[in-house]
Amino acid sequence: xxxxxxxGLEIHxxxxxxxxxxxxxxxxxxxxxxxxxxxxxxxxxxxxxxxxKEAVEYAIRAGIAFNCxxxxxxxxxxKNYFYPDLTKGYQISQADLPLCDGGYVEIELEEGTKxxxxxxxxxxxxxxxxxxxxxxxxxxDFNRCGVPLIEIVSNPDMNSAEEARLFLDNxxxxxxxxxxxxVRMEEGSxxxxxxxxxxDKERGLKSNISEIKxxxxxxxxxxxxxxxxxxxxxxxxxxxxxxxxxxxxDETKGETVLMRKKFGASDYRFAFDGDIPPVDVSDEWIExxxxxxxxxxxxxxxxxxxxxxxxxxxxxxxxxxKELSLFFEEILKYIDDPNLVSNWIMxxxxxxxxxxxxxxxxIKIASKDLADLIILVRDGKINNNTGKKVLREMFDTGKTxxxxxxxxxxxxxxxxxALSGIIEEVLNNNEQSIIDFKNGKDRAIGFLVGQIMKASKxxxxxxxxxxxxxxxxxxx
Amino acid sequence: MVxxxxxxxxxxxxxxxxxxxxxxxxxEKFQQVIDFVxxxxxxxxxDVEPTFSINDDTQMLKDYEGDEVLTxxxxxxxxxxxxxxxxxxxxxxx
Ligand SMILES: [Zn+2]
Numbered sequence: 001x002x003x004x005x006x007x008g009l010e011i012h013x014x015x016x017x018x019x020x021x022x023x024x025x026x027x028x029x030x031x032x033x034x035x036x037x038x039x040x041x042x043x044x045x046x047x048x049x050x051x052x053k054e055a056v057e058y059a060i061r062a063g064i065a066f067n068c069x070x071x072x073x074x075x076x077x078x079k080n081y082f083y084p085d086l087t088k089g090y091q092i093s094q095a096d097l098p099l100c101d102g103g104y105v106e107i108e109l110e111e112g113t114k115x116x117x118x119x120x121x122x123x124x125x126x127x128x129x130x131x132x133x134x135x136x137x138x139x140x141d142f143n144r145c146g147v148p149l150i151e152i153v154s155n156p157d158m159n160s161a162e163e164a165r166l167f168l169d170n171x172x173x174x175x176x177x178x179x180x181x182x183v184r185m186e187e188g189s190x191x192x193x194x195x196x197x198x199x200d201k202e203r204g205l206k207s208n209i210s211e212i213k214x215x216x217x218x219x220x221x222x223x224x225x226x227x228x229x230x231x232x233x234x235x236x237x238x239x240x241x242x243x244x245x246x247x248x249x250d251e252t253k254g255e256t257v258l259m260r261k262k263f264g265a266s267d268y269r270f271a272f273d274g275d276i277p278p279v280d281v282s283d284e285w286i287e288x289x290x291x292x293x294x295x296x297x298x299x300x301x302x303x304x305x306x307x308x309x310x311x312x313x314x315x316x317x318x319x320x321x322k323e324l325s326l327f328f329e330e331i332l333k334y335i336d337d338p339n340l341v342s343n344w345i346m347x348x349x350x351x352x353x354x355x356x357x358x359x360x361x362x363i364k365i366a367s368k369d370l371a372d373l374i375i376l377v378r379d380g381k382i383n384n385n386t387g388k389k390v391l392r393e394m395f396d397t398g399k400t401x402x403x404x405x406x407x408x409x410x411x412x413x414x415x416x417x418a419l420s421g422i423i424e425e426v427l428n429n430n431e432q433s434i435i436d437f438k439n440g441k442d443r444a445i446g447f448l449v450g451q452i453m454k455a456s457k458x459x460x461x462x463x464x465x466x467x468x469x470x471x472x473x474x475x476x
Numbered sequence: 477m478v479x480x481x482x483x484x485x486x487x488x489x490x491x492x493x494x495x496x497x498x499x500x501x502x503x504e505k506f507q508q509v510i511d512f513v514x515x516x517x518x519x520x521x522x523d524v525e526p527t528f529s530i531n532d533d534t535q536m537l538k539d540y541e542g543d544e545v546l547t548x549x550x551x552x553x554x555x556x557x558x559x560x561x562x563x564x565x566x567x568x569x570x
Contacts, residue, residue, distance in 0.1 A: 024545075
């Protein structure tokens, strides 16, 4: 049967502003409980909220980065609900008039680029944090209460778990690039809900939408979508259907479980927040923010492909983080060979970072030093294997390649006089290999080259060795 | 018409419980309130712009350098129950 999966995502992102959304409490993660609150975010009587400029600027940055239409006015609404994570009895959010309307994110699939359209991005405040104890109590910390959030709502344009993952990757990279959030899922600064249902095209059937909450990693998102795909499909095939309901992902069980939800949409009684008059957002300000944005990852990727002639894959990897792309372009200032530099970074540099569980930000190597190393290898001063060894040393010590080469005497020996002495000695000690080679065993050459490299402590220039070795063997 | 079920639902999300008798009283009172508010529909609002706030002024955004926080002692002084610097309440699960 032809089933089609339909996925939409809602992503909450904490903005890394200096202050909270409506008060001047610092916006910092990890402080002691209830040390970052004030009359406004605690909802004490008489306190009046005022919208934070930086928070609006960050939300507009995100709106521009995701191609949204930015509204010229900010209106805030109250979402009423009775729950202890907010003391006011309502959350300040946006209902009918989001700050950013529409927009899209592009993802790269094997069959080409796919546009995932967005419904909206709106601003709202985060809630406090509850810790439930075994004794049937809840402990409340309001430090997070009032932290600025954007909620990014996609349209149901994704058709697989993989598409959802690519969408989230792109979203996360871009948010980090434009510097509006540290997007750490483990600290809760990026949270994601999934809406999913499936369509049976042949029979014209549709399952009812499940909303999945409590997804705290991209892996959990993928697993939850796959789980629900199957659950909905099994129900439809059995002539049944899923309920329109909210479920949560249970990581230990590896399945979604039903959440009892008392609140329906109309129970929130959305209404304008009379404490917050509308705020004008001028076109000039939006334009100013647009100009201040760094080059976005997908634009940079295209530029890397067009002006450096890199493959789509290489350009994609190099532009995934802002730091890596800057490092790459820094090196190009010293050595004008994008493909060679790309090969070094994509190969040995990223491999070493991965082994060390480091990010590019942690690298000890200056861009000029890596450029010098690449030049040493390119110009034949040291051979390729020695180059890799030197890079390893640079990673560990941060020393310059010149110093390492000098200290360890690694300069490649290309001098024919010096090499022929070594070659002669190795041949004299390995008469059998010469006979083997002359009897057609090509492998014997590899063995002899290995012996020569060993005798030269890895410093011999392989091309010169090959040439001299053949000459010498043919003489014998 | 306001139904008994609607009143029970509103009581539930407000985390309140009532006797059978009280629910009947509330159902009637809710209906009275709604009937009263419905009279506003008699006003002709054709060609009238919606009112979003009591004055039509717009507000500035805040752009403040320093922090303004209460100490934890100040924060907790009005609560009866607290522990390890947290507000302590009976567990509520949605
Ligand atoms: Zn505050």
